Amino acid sequence: MSVVRFGILGARPECVSLLGRRAIELLRASGAELVAWVEGDAEPALPWNLHQPGAMHDATVIPRGLTDNIDFLLLLGDFRPAQPVLDHARHGVWRFATPNPAPLAFWDVFDGLFHIEVRLDRLTVDPKRSISLDRRWVKVDRQSYRRTLNTVIQEMAEMLVYAAWNSMAKNSPAIEFPPAQRQAPSALDLLRLRVKLLLRSGGDQYRGLLYSEAWQVGIVEDSITGFVDSEQLPPVRWLPSPDKTRFLADPFVASTPGGWLLMAEEFDFATGLGKIVQEFSSEGLFAGRMQDVGLQDEDGTHVSYPFLLSHGGALYCIPETHQKNGVWAWRWNETSRAWQDPREIVTGVACIDPTPVFFENRWWLFYTDKADGVDSKLRICFADSPFGPWRQHARNPVKTDIRSSRPGGTPFMHRGQLYRPAQDSSKHYGWRLVVNLVTRLSPDEFEEEPVRILDSSRLGANGIHTLSGAGSKTVLDARRWRFTPWLTPRRLIHKFRKLYQLRKKGS
């Protein structure tokens, strides 16, 4: 691939916003060349000195003015360039956009939204319309404007690099996005945000000290496709938790020649680790009497998400083992009712919730990568066999959306179409499940649409993150808060210890 050559429009090299600096740094680090800088006005600063413009010290080499052979111009600052400038670069003028851009992410945190949409647009002759090169939905940290801002800036900068190398020539129809809302916060607004952040943080601290989260596994005597067809949730039979210090989550179910098999993660508060447990029932009447199946190493790594896959007449368990930077498939032995012959199917990638599925004569592996952050960037690999070797999808990460990326259970075919359960962690981890309909899937294309939301509050819970089915059985999990004030002293000690370790590390 030839080198990407880009220019900057607006701002000044000695005074560039944090977003501008980060975007330029990442682009140059990716191998793109900054070849022109058309100076403009200084960009507006953000509140609390969080986003003060700074100098691009190594930008002195940049010729001032337009040169030929530029792939695109990145517009920094808030103005509309003259029409001839739009045509100067091969792929036009690009600009970052969000619904509430000024100040960046401020009102989103202020209003307590769960996510922010960030875009990279190419300007068109029509001032109202722009071509969207990339769109992403990023989680809002409702307790910290600084952290939200950092996330948004990082995402925008990465989006620019992605577009520069992958979708520069994208020529989708121009869209008329609504005009951005620009409202400078008053001193009172700044004060109000401080109070809001304090209250939100206080609320979370209070809950964290007095309550424990507990996941529970539920059984539904209905096919998983029923969750797409009907708005009503069928009755759920909840299995009891092992005890007060452990809980069950990430359930998967499969039918075997001898009966039904339920697999789940058992998380232990004491060790902070999950292990895989199972229950076998010839009649499918699970009672929650789970047994350790020994899929984890003795060195104590966290294992979760025991995905069950039927292939070639055999049943395989493919758990998440991201701490070991790989994925292993274990084969079910019907005679001994045990898992054996582990086989490494992915090497060197910390896959979160690896979910293989066979679709249109290929095996596809959906996962998020720990290196990207666990919840929002969906990646896909494909292969001729579920054991690999896997090839990366041309558009990885194929989707960045905190609302529906991370896999959340068994993908299934229904009326000839592929549906993929995914986690919506925009409000908090495992908030709810979204069932996506995959409308396009090939080695270089991917599109899906959310068609059903399974909200945890309908289950009387405040979290749900796995939906799995086999035949006439579906299993899911739900999170509830348990009032456990007797554990408060232990939590306080844990918090102080953590703080102490952090300080020690810092010094």
Add this chain to the structure above:
Amino acid sequence: MSKPVPVLLMNYDLRFGGTECQLCETALHLDRSRFTPHVACIRLQGRRRAELEREGVPLVECFFPSFGSWRVFEAARRMATYLHRHRIQVVHSFDVPGNLFAVPVAFLSRVPVVLSSQRAFREVTPGWYHRFLRLTDRLVDGTVVNSANLREHLQRHDGIAAKRLTLVYNSVDLERFSPSGPKADVLAGCSPVIGCTSMLRPEKGVGTLIEAFALLSARYPCAGLLLVGTGPQHAEMETRAEQLGLTGRIHFAGPVMDVAPWLRRMDIFALPSLSEALSNSLIEAMATGCVAVASDVGGNAELVCDSLCRFRPGDAEDLAQTLEPLLGDGDLRARVAAEGRAFVQSTFSREESLGRLGDLYMQHLRRKGVAP
């Protein structure tokens, strides 16, 4: 030139349904030089969400599981914040339960113009919803209805003054729903094909159509039945078709994103609804060149003017008798279909409907002194 007025359109969700379809049509094609549409939903789910997202329409979710949940207050605060932040000037709620939630919130948030829509007869809504709707009728500046029959019904049964009711017919995209274009490749060898696009719910009466088709199947062995859509009765309908020995002659297409190719496969579109204000499917079918046959309820008579093409709701024998002459006479089908398409072109164009809706918004904004 004045800035476009931000308008918020509200509905329960964005699945495939007539109301959802009209909301999306409005959000996507409302005159952008006059209005900036936003869409709010109680549950932001359904395949239309992706369509709106692709076109850059801002979406907001105000989720609450039921009106009895405390989370309704959280959702109300969320919506009020959104209305304030985006300086929304018009809130237009499209159906129940959106009306019951959005109207009070918009009223209390002092949005200048609050409108509701009534797109189905209120008899199909639960009892207490109906009582609260009468309350919200008093909070809104006006109610948009989609059929003259419904307008009359609301005046007579709910005591809404005529001046507060505005008739805006559903709109249809005449380019998309035209007789020429790709056709679904199903029911090969079947002709003529009777069909219906509908949610498979009890009030849609699709079971009546299956029974009527069974009555005709022996006399017209080449005829086929094409059912597009899904719903709670889907499995039940498939079982019934199997029991009647119609497997192979009935095709259940399930939910589809674009119904136009499926409508082109149909020769006769039969709408067996037990309650209907004004059916989008019927308008789309007529625009596509299908012969329209509909139950004699609600606004169907406004669309299917010929009484020979109407039948008693829920009466499979009457439906079979109505279909019989059409199945046997291709010329008759062609004539009725041409008349139907001409009628739809003159009355239900998108420009006409959305123009009227835009004028209604402006009229209320002027009355409130918000627009010049």
